Amino acid sequence: MIAAAEYDFIRRLVYDRSRINLGPDKVELVCSRLRKRARALRLEGLEAYIELLRSAAGDEEMTGLMDAISTNVTHFFREPDHFDFLRSTVLPEWEAARTRKPADVFRAWSAACSSGEEPYTLAITLAEHFKNQPDRDWSIAASDISTQMLGRAEEAIYLQERVKLPEPAWLRRYFQRGVAPYEGTYRVKPDLRRHVSFHHVNLFQSSYEFTDKFDVIFCRNVMIYFDRKTQELLVLRLRDQLTRGGYLIVGHAESLIGIDHALTNVRPSIYRCGQRS
Numbered sequence: 001m002i003a004a005a006e007y008d009f010i011r012r013l014v015y016d017r018s019r020i021n022l023g024p025d026k027v028e029l030v031c032s033r034l035r036k037r038a039r040a041l042r043l044e045g046l047e048a049y050i051e052l053l054r055s056a057a058g059d060e061e062m063t064g065l066m067d068a069i070s071t072n073v074t075h076f077f078r079e080p081d082h083f084d085f086l087r088s089t090v091l092p093e094w095e096a097a098r099t100r101k102p103a104d105v106f107r108a109w110s111a112a113c114s115s116g117e118e119p120y121t122l123a124i125t126l127a128e129h130f131k132n133q134p135d136r137d138w139s140i141a142a143s144d145i146s147t148q149m150l151g152r153a154e155e156a157i158y159l160q161e162r163v164k165l166p167e168p169a170w171l172r173r174y175f176q177r178g179v180a181p182y183e184g185t186y187r188v189k190p191d192l193r194r195h196v197s198f199h200h201v202n203l204f205q206s207s208y209e210f211t212d213k214f215d216v217i218f219c220r221n222v223m224i225y226f227d228r229k230t231q232e233l234l235v236l237r238l239r240d241q242l243t244r245g246g247y248l249i250v251g252h253a254e255s256l257i258g259i260d261h262a263l264t265n266v267r268p269s270i271y272r273c274g275q276r277s
């Protein structure tokens with residue numbers, strides 16, 4: 001398998017970079033993922049890969065290491081009540097705000113977007129909501145620490161069996177069917193893709209590149225990998241990226257109970273920043 005000291009080295013490296021907390025129960029998983037990465041680099045095995053990480057060239061391999069370590073499971077309309085809440089509450093409230101101007105843009109951030117299903121689910125929800133208001137602009141920033149996942153998200157091509165939508169009509173409305181050599185896949189249509197921008201963001205980098213604040217942030221199924229103190233730090237940083245009255249939505253398994261966040265808990269996994277004037 002791997003010596004305790006070597007695992008500890010990997011664990012610290014990953015924690016320093018991403019704050020992902022690899023427990024002792026993850027040894028097997030980590031080893032199998034790093035072996036795969038070693039093979040991709042045509043290295044002899046795990047030992048050679050760890051040697052590379054320890055060498056002067058190790059810094060350049062950090063992106064590869066993070067790509068190998070991160071868990072990227074996701075799907076369209078995952079935890080669908082969050083999208084219902086967006087439709088039924090967040091958007092009507094945003095439109096009804098006294099200070100709302102016709103030129104205002106509704107902004108969402110999918111802060112750990114993996115292969116893109118979450119930002120495109122947001123895009124479908126927003127496109128449906130605003131379809132009778134062609135002048136209303138909206139945008140989605142999608143980010144992840146994994147460049148590999150970001151590449152897939154930007155490409156926007158999904159296997160047919162993975163495109164499961166609550167409304168069958170949305171398949172034709174928002175996706176184009178692949179023809180050879182892309183048979184068996186669907187690609188998100190350009191009209192939807194143009195609303196989504198992609199950014200390589202480590203949630204713990206010193207500052208974020210966004211100039212505008214967000215009306216809603218989806219940061220789901222990533223906090224679960226962080227320890228309590230790190231979660232607290234992250235929630236405070238995300239709160240700074242929200243407009244007044246903006247919402248932070250976390251995964252259902254990621255309650256912020258016990259975290260000092262100064263947000264209002266609207267319902268389980270949904271939090272609000274102050275009140276819109």
Ligand SMILES: C[S@@+](CC[C@H](N)C(=O)[O-])C[C@H]1O[C@@H](n2cnc3c(N)ncnc32)[C@H](O)[C@@H]1O
Binds near residue numbers: 073118204221222251
């Ligand atoms: C399980 S996926 C969640 C995808 C989506 N949000 C969802 O709920 O379906 C977790 C994602 O978090 C990303 N991630 C892990 N640590 C991160 C960090 N420090 N900064 C940004 N993204 C990170 C991983 O690369 C991975 O794509």
